[in-house]
Amino acid sequence: MSNAATQKRALSAVLWDYLTTVDHKKVGILYLIGGGFFFLLGGLEALIIRIQLIKPENDFISAGLYNEMITMHGTTMIFLAATPLLFGLMNYIMPLQIGARDVAFPFLNALGFWLFFSGGILLNCSWFLGGAPDAGWTAYAPLSIQSPGHGTDFYVMGLQLSGAGTLMSGINFLVTIVSMRAPGMTYMRMPLFTWTTFVTSVLTLFAFPALTVGLFLLMFDRMFGSAFFDVALGGNSVIWQHLFWIFGHPEVYILILPAFGVFSEILPTFSKKRLFGYSAMVFATFLIAFLGFMVWAHHMFTVGLGPVANSIFAVATMAIAVPTGIKIFNWLFTMWGGSIVINSAMLWALAFIPSFTIGGMTGVMLGSNVADYQYHDSYFVVAHFHYVIVGGVVFALLAACHYWWPKMFGRILHEGMGKLAFWTFFIGFHLTFFIQHFLGLMGMPRRYWVFLENQGLDTGNLISTIGAFFMTFGTLVFLVNIVYTAIKGEKAPADPWDARTLEWTIASPPAFYNFKQLPLVRGLDPLWIEKTEGNGKMTPAEPLDEIHMPNGSILPLIMTVGFFTASFGFIYQTDHKAWLIAVYAGMALAIGCMVIRSLKDDHGFHISKEELEREAD
Amino acid sequence: MTENTSTNKINSFQKEKNKDEMRKQIITFALMIFFTMIAFFAVGMGISSMFVIPLILILAIVQVGFQFYYFMHMKDKGHEFPALLIFGGIWVTFLVGVTFVTIIWW
Amino acid sequence: MSHDHSLNPKTMPEDPAKATMEGKHKFLGLWFFLGGETVLFACFFGTYLALRNSTAGGPTSQDLFGLDLVFLMTVLLLTSSLTSVYAMYHMKNNDFKKMMLWLGITALLGFGFLALEIYEFAHYISDYGFTFRSSAFGSAFYTLVGFHGGHVVFGLSWLIALMVRNAKRGLNLYNAPKFNTFALYWHFIDVVWVFIFTVVYLMGMVS
Numbered sequence: 001m002s003n004a005a006t007q008k009r010a011l012s013a014v015l016w017d018y019l020t021t022v023d024h025k026k027v028g029i030l031y032l033i034g035g036g037f038f039f040l041l042g043g044l045e046a047l048i049i050r051i052q053l054i055k056p057e058n059d060f061i062s063a064g065l066y067n068e069m070i071t072m073h074g075t076t077m078i079f080l081a082a083t084p085l086l087f088g089l090m091n092y093i094m095p096l097q098i099g100a101r102d103v104a105f106p107f108l109n110a111l112g113f114w115l116f117f118s119g120g121i122l123l124n125c126s127w128f129l130g131g132a133p134d135a136g137w138t139a140y141a142p143l144s145i146q147s148p149g150h151g152t153d154f155y156v157m158g159l160q161l162s163g164a165g166t167l168m169s170g171i172n173f174l175v176t177i178v179s180m181r182a183p184g185m186t187y188m189r190m191p192l193f194t195w196t197t198f199v200t201s202v203l204t205l206f207a208f209p210a211l212t213v214g215l216f217l218l219m220f221d222r223m224f225g226s227a228f229f230d231v232a233l234g235g236n237s238v239i240w241q242h243l244f245w246i247f248g249h250p251e252v253y254i255l256i257l258p259a260f261g262v263f264s265e266i267l268p269t270f271s272k273k274r275l276f277g278y279s280a281m282v283f284a285t286f287l288i289a290f291l292g293f294m295v296w297a298h299h300m301f302t303v304g305l306g307p308v309a310n311s312i313f314a315v316a317t318m319a320i321a322v323p324t325g326i327k328i329f330n331w332l333f334t335m336w337g338g339s340i341v342i343n344s345a346m347l348w349a350l351a352f353i354p355s356f357t358i359g360g361m362t363g364v365m366l367g368s369n370v371a372d373y374q375y376h377d378s379y380f381v382v383a384h385f386h387y388v389i390v391g392g393v394v395f396a397l398l399a400a401c402h403y404w405w406p407k408m409f410g411r412i413l414h415e416g417m418g419k420l421a422f423w424t425f426f427i428g429f430h431l432t433f434f435i436q437h438f439l440g441l442m443g444m445p446r447r448y449w450v451f452l453e454n455q456g457l458d459t460g461n462l463i464s465t466i467g468a469f470f471m472t473f474g475t476l477v478f479l480v481n482i483v484y485t486a487i488k489g490e491k492a493p494a495d496p497w498d499a500r501t502l503e504w505t506i507a508s509p510p511a512f513y514n515f516k517q518l519p520l521v522r523g524l525d526p527l528w529i530e531k532t533e534g535n536g537k538m539t540p541a542e543p544l545d546e547i548h549m550p551n552g553s554i555l556p557l558i559m560t561v562g563f564f565t566a567s568f569g570f571i572y573q574t575d576h577k578a579w580l581i582a583v584y585a586g587m588a589l590a591i592g593c594m595v596i597r598s599l600k601d602d603h604g605f606h607i608s609k610e611e612l613e614r615e616a617d
Numbered sequence: 618m619t620e621n622t623s624t625n626k627i628n629s630f631q632k633e634k635n636k637d638e639m640r641k642q643i644i645t646f647a648l649m650i651f652f653t654m655i656a657f658f659a660v661g662m663g664i665s666s667m668f669v670i671p672l673i674l675i676l677a678i679v680q681v682g683f684q685f686y687y688f689m690h691m692k693d694k695g696h697e698f699p700a701l702l703i704f705g706g707i708w709v710t711f712l713v714g715v716t717f718v719t720i721i722w723w
Numbered sequence: 724m725s726h727d728h729s730l731n732p733k734t735m736p737e738d739p740a741k742a743t744m745e746g747k748h749k750f751l752g753l754w755f756f757l758g759g760e761t762v763l764f765a766c767f768f769g770t771y772l773a774l775r776n777s778t779a780g781g782p783t784s785q786d787l788f789g790l791d792l793v794f795l796m797t798v799l800l801l802t803s804s805l806t807s808v809y810a811m812y813h814m815k816n817n818d819f820k821k822m823m824l825w826l827g828i829t830a831l832l833g834f835g836f837l838a839l840e841i842y843e844f845a846h847y848i849s850d851y852g853f854t855f856r857s858s859a860f861g862s863a864f865y866t867l868v869g870f871h872g873g874h875v876v877f878g879l880s881w882l883i884a885l886m887v888r889n890a891k892r893g894l895n896l897y898n899a900p901k902f903n904t905f906a907l908y909w910h911f912i913d914v915v916w917v918f919i920f921t922v923v924y925l926m927g928m929v930s
């Protein structure tokens with residue numbers, strides 16, 4: 001499709017195209033748009049929290065609203081911003097990196113996106129319908145059982161929907177990587193971002209079911225009168241904490257591993273060297289994932305699990321620092337002696353290393369169960385996880401945006417604005433969160449609406465809020481950059497960075513079938529091999545032949561509308577049984593779509609050889 | 618297309634192989650029923666729980682092993698990744714099980 | 724282009740369920756999904772184990788459970804696992820009629836299991852007043868066993884849909900993977916049940 005033709009198409013046609021798409025690239029972009037939107041929303045909530053804490057005993061917002069803010073900020077950032085943004089990148093980039101034409105289950109891929117998005121919308125509907133969830137992003141029982149109104153019900157149903165979407169994507173990525181690699185792309189030739197996608201998907205597969213179960217129990221207790229967390233009937237609220245963290249700790253690795261993958265692509269590219277210790281990197285990724293499943297109770301040290309359990313989990317927790325350290329050193333050695341290019345993408349990557357290391361270090365401190373009795377639920381913990389999540393994940397997302405923007409949108413982001421956004425955000429980040437370590441050590445608890453004056457907390461909080469404004473400014477500059485680039489940005493060639501992996505061998509943005517002929521992969525960093533040993537072009541692994549592609553479908557969207565309606569029904573049937581009609585109608589719609597999907601044959605379509613020959617490279 | 622090139626007739630050899638396989642499946646089934654009966658009997662006879670609980674758990678694990686390896690063909694080749702993920706799931710199951718019987722705090 | 728997906732004895736691949744790309748994907752995808760389902764049930768089992776004695780003065784597992792009914796249910800479900808193996812055996816031999824016959828038997832056994840389960844629940848509710856809301860034990864019991872029952876319902880609907888849709892079409896490379904994934908799912912339901920009868924019923928009667 002030529003660019004001119006695209007511009008002429010009416011807006012509605014483009015819209016319809018995206019609503020029915022099953023193309024992994026478009027689904028990826030949808031994830032980026034959806035995740036980006038929720039990221040801004042979560043950022044706004046963060047800013048409101050910081051304004052409330054700018055001075056002692058402030059009353060910018062009420063205590064109740066404050067609780068809603070912190071709950072929605074955490075929930076939004078983890079489930080609706082960080083995870084989907086990463087899944088969007090994986091969706092777009094991973095198939096290109098392994099030389100595939102799509103993911104294994106394109107239909108499910110689209111469904112996964114719509115479920116995530118509807119879950120996010122559902123959650124945010126609560127703002128307008130009597131109040132958002134206010135029991136913290138961790139929704140600990142019994143607080144979450146007793147929280148009045150429907151806020152927590154929205155939390156339950158919203159996360160259930162988006163969680164189902166995430167799980168589907170995880171399975172999809174796994175099958176794609178196992179069975180759709182191009183000829184010659186053996187496992188140990190896969191780029192690190194693909195590897196981390198793989199391991200992240202494994203974690204998703206094992207972690208999200210625990211959340212699903214926890215949410216079901218919470219839903220049954222809140223909506224159907226069961227007694228899982230009701231002590232009067234023998235219930236036990238610690239069950240929620242376990243289920244939540246069996247999910248929750250692997251979830252933080254679901255976030256950080258793809259971030260590691262991003263940096264493992266960017267650092268070699270801009271150091272003009274292959275990744276140092278590739279196999280150690282792969283191994284460390286697996287080790288982190290494995291250990292990551294055995295440490296969840298470090299979030300529960302103060303619950304009183306007993307000294308034996310606490311010690312075991314403390315040791316396991318600290319052990320994770322070892323493979324993480326391996327990675328840090330490998331990145332440093334990758335740069336060692338390389339001819340380093342410093343641009344926006346690289347700046348984010350460089351800033352990541354020290355920032356994340358600080359977060360890892362405080363992590364080990366927290367992992368010491370005795371010390372954690374002091375740190376727990378203080379601002380020290382807040383500082384820790386923001387260093388790892390912002391310094392790790394958000395930096396990675398921004399780095400990835402600068403790095404892959406040309407591939408995804410065909411234009412290069414403006415360097416000047418990129419650097420301005422970087423410096424303001426980077427400085428703001430450390431201003432905001434570094435001081436929080438000390439606020440925590442001085443005894444400031446997390447999640448409190450106000451603090452008293454003259455307790456040594458005033459200046460620290462003021463600095464922290466000023467930092468938040470710097471970060472806001474940086475984010476706005478990045479947004480302006482996006483708009484500017486869309487209008488006036490420099491057009492990107494196929495390989496703007498002189499890079500190493502397969503995604504840079506095809507046009508920017510790629511044709512909808514990605515690879516006209518599947519490439520033959522001759523080793524790690526296949527493009528680089530062809531640049532140094534061949535003619536700089538991939539050798540095709542197959543003759544030019546017709547390509548089989550899946551059909552688009554509106555069913556994923558309609559199915560999601562069904563589940564969305566049913567969720568509303570579930571939430572409100574506690575008020576009036578008539579809402580059960582919404583449950584039945586919504587489920588009928590969703591199941592109807594499933595039936596249509598499975599009964600109607602869908603063999604996809606073929607792009608003919610002639611058509612492919614007509615297309616320019 | 619590929620589906621027609623990689624084909625061959627179902628010859629008598631193939632049929633025989635399938636039959637052989639089926640014979641093993643029936644033995645598997647007989648063993649599974651047998652294990653089930655032992656488990657129910659052991660409980661029905663009221664043997665001490667110190668002995669009977671480990672026994673029935675082991676029987677269940679063996680039986681599930683049969684189900685996975687024979688009925689679901691995990692023993693055949695091409696099942697490396699399925700096996701990997703099932704064992705991953707079993708590992709998490711083990712962790713969850715141990716946790717919920719030991720450190721659910723009252 | 725014509726894409727002849729139909730099977731006849733001359734063009735029969737060794738394993739029709741995995742002969743196409745889509746078939747292979749379905750096969751892998753379902754297995755991976757089962758890995759996740761393992762964790763799902765693990766969490767329900769864990770919750771049940773933690774709450775099985777939290778009867779809040781209501782009926783206990785010893786009061787409620789009886790061996791005969793559970794044994795019957797077990798035999799029905801185990802047998803249905805075998806019959807679905809038979810169905811897949813006939814699929815590999817390209818004998819569509821026999822495959823459908825055995826799938827039909829599988830469905831009947833599944834329905835038998837479901838009927839007994841409904842009877843069991845009704846019995847607990849009407850004779851013991853033991854419900855989902857009676858105690859934490861009640862909640863955990865009905866949730867665990869009910870989720871398994873829900874899987875049976877889903878499996879049966881899936882099976883019926885497949886059988887009806889393909890009744891007149893015979894076996895081909897497009898639908899063979901669908902039957903195969905169903906069979907895998909059905910075996911997994913049986914796997915879960917083995918642990919339910921052991922951990923919930925048998926252990927519940929012992930301790």
Ligand code: HEM
Pocket residue numbers: 138252253255256298299317318320321324359360361362363364366367368372375376377381384385388389392393
């Ligand atoms: C060296 C690696 C790490 C160690 C040893 C570690 C350790 C810990 C510990 C012990 C806590 C509990 C503190 C408390 O509540 O008292 C904690 C909290 C947290 N960590 Fe980490 N962590 C590490 C890496 C990460 C990473 C990579 C992420 C995310 C990308 C992360 C995200 C979080 C979050 C979100 C919390 C707070 C959860 C809450 O209570 O709301 N951590 N960490």
Ligand SMILES: [Cu+2]
Pocket residue numbers: 248249252295296298299
């Ligand atoms: Cu953790």
